[in-house]
Amino acid sequence: MTNIKDIIDDSCKSVAVAGHANPDGDCIGSCTALYMYLRKNFPEISVSLYLERPKEALCSVKGMSEAEQEVKEGAACDLFICCDTSIPDRIGVAGDLFRSAAKTVCIDHHVSNPGFADINHIVPDASSCAEVLAELFDYEKTDRDIAESLFTGIVHDCGVFQYRNTKPATMRTAAALMEKGIDSAEIIDATFNRRTFVQNRITGYALSRASLHLDGRCVSAVITAEDMERFGAGLKDLDIIVSDLRQTEGVLAAVFLYQTGENEYKISLRSNTGVNVSDVAARFGGGGHILAAGATVEGTPEQILPAILACIEEQL
Ligand SMILES: [Mn+2]
Structure with missing residues (x-):
C-alpha cells in the first residue's frame, strides 16, 4: 500500500477505525487522524471510530468527541482498519467487529506485529503509527485538524523527538505538519508535558x-x-x-x-x-x-x- 485510497474500492460503503486497549497518544492521534481524513476525503463512505476513553489530556484531541466506546448491536462494516495495534487481542472495544468484518487492514509500526489482518502495512522503522499514516495521506488533502492529530501521535511515541526512534524522516514529517499551521508547542504542552498532581x-x-x-x-x-x-x-x-x-x-x-x-x-x-x-x-x-x-x-x-x-x- 502506498496510499490509503489503495485499500478503498467501490464496494466499500462502511469503514470502522479502531486502536488498541488503553490507548496512548499515538493510538489516539493515528485513529482520529485516519477517521477525519476518511470523513473529509471519502464523503460517500460511512466511517465509525472506536476508541476507549484515554487519559484526560488526550480527550481533547480533535475527533475524539465522535469516538464510540462500544460497538452497537448489529453493527457491521465492509472494511475494518486498526492502527498502532500489534496483536488482535489488543484491539480494544471493537474486537468483535474486527472478527466479523469483510476485509481487515492493519497499519502499524510494532516490530513484533505478525501481520494478523488481511492487508498489513507495518513499518517498524517509523517512530509512530501516525508517521506511517502521514506517508499514506495526500499532503494537500491533510487539513489542519488532521495534521494536529498526526503531530500528536508522532510526538507522543518519540517523546517529543527525544527517543532513538526519531529519524530524519520523523522530523521532516513533523515539519510538514507544522506547515499546516498547527500550534505545536500547545499540543506538546497540553497532551504530553502536563502532569496531574496525582x-x-x-x-x-x-x-x-x-x-x-x-x-x-x-x-x-x-x-x-x-x-x-x-x-x-x-x-x-x-x-x-x-x-x-x-x-x-x-x-x-x-x-x-x-x-x-x-x-x-x-x-x-x-x-x-x-x-x-x-x-x-x-x-x-x-x-x-x-x-x-x-x-x-x-x-x-x-x-x-x-x-x-x-x-x-x-x-x-
Ligand atoms: Mn505507536
Missing part, C-alpha cells in the same frame, strides 16, 4: 523506591494496587514512570511493574541501547518495539522481576 506524586513515590540491578545497568520499580489506591491514582497515571526510570545514569534497561489484577502485573520495559526489550517482552507473551515493549504476566513482583532480569542479563 501523577507527579505517584511518579515521585515510584522513583524514590526504585532499585538498581545487574551492576547498575538495570533499574526497576513496582507499583501495587494498594499504592494506587493510597494515591488515588489509576493506570493512566503511571505512564511516565518507566520513561523517567530509563533516564537513570548508567542504566541500559528500565523495568516497571504495576499491578493490574489480584495476581497479575503489567511489565513495562524501556531500553537505551544494547537490550532488545521487544524480545524480552515476547518471552512473557507480550511485544512492542526494540526500545519500548510490554507484557502482562501472572505472579508477584518477587516472582516476575528475577525472571525479567535473567532475560535482560542474557543480552548484556
Whole structure:
C-alpha cells in the first residue's frame, strides 16, 4: 500500500477505525487522524471510530468527541482498519467487529506485529503509527485538524523527538505538519508535558523506591494496587514512570511493574541501547518495539522481576 485510497474500492460503503486497549497518544492521534481524513476525503463512505476513553489530556484531541466506546448491536462494516495495534487481542472495544468484518487492514509500526489482518502495512522503522499514516495521506488533502492529530501521535511515541526512534524522516514529517499551521508547542504542552498532581506524586513515590540491578545497568520499580489506591491514582497515571526510570545514569534497561489484577502485573520495559526489550517482552507473551515493549504476566513482583532480569542479563 502506498496510499490509503489503495485499500478503498467501490464496494466499500462502511469503514470502522479502531486502536488498541488503553490507548496512548499515538493510538489516539493515528485513529482520529485516519477517521477525519476518511470523513473529509471519502464523503460517500460511512466511517465509525472506536476508541476507549484515554487519559484526560488526550480527550481533547480533535475527533475524539465522535469516538464510540462500544460497538452497537448489529453493527457491521465492509472494511475494518486498526492502527498502532500489534496483536488482535489488543484491539480494544471493537474486537468483535474486527472478527466479523469483510476485509481487515492493519497499519502499524510494532516490530513484533505478525501481520494478523488481511492487508498489513507495518513499518517498524517509523517512530509512530501516525508517521506511517502521514506517508499514506495526500499532503494537500491533510487539513489542519488532521495534521494536529498526526503531530500528536508522532510526538507522543518519540517523546517529543527525544527517543532513538526519531529519524530524519520523523522530523521532516513533523515539519510538514507544522506547515499546516498547527500550534505545536500547545499540543506538546497540553497532551504530553502536563502532569496531574496525582501523577507527579505517584511518579515521585515510584522513583524514590526504585532499585538498581545487574551492576547498575538495570533499574526497576513496582507499583501495587494498594499504592494506587493510597494515591488515588489509576493506570493512566503511571505512564511516565518507566520513561523517567530509563533516564537513570548508567542504566541500559528500565523495568516497571504495576499491578493490574489480584495476581497479575503489567511489565513495562524501556531500553537505551544494547537490550532488545521487544524480545524480552515476547518471552512473557507480550511485544512492542526494540526500545519500548510490554507484557502482562501472572505472579508477584518477587516472582516476575528475577525472571525479567535473567532475560535482560542474557543480552548484556
Ligand atoms: Mn505507536
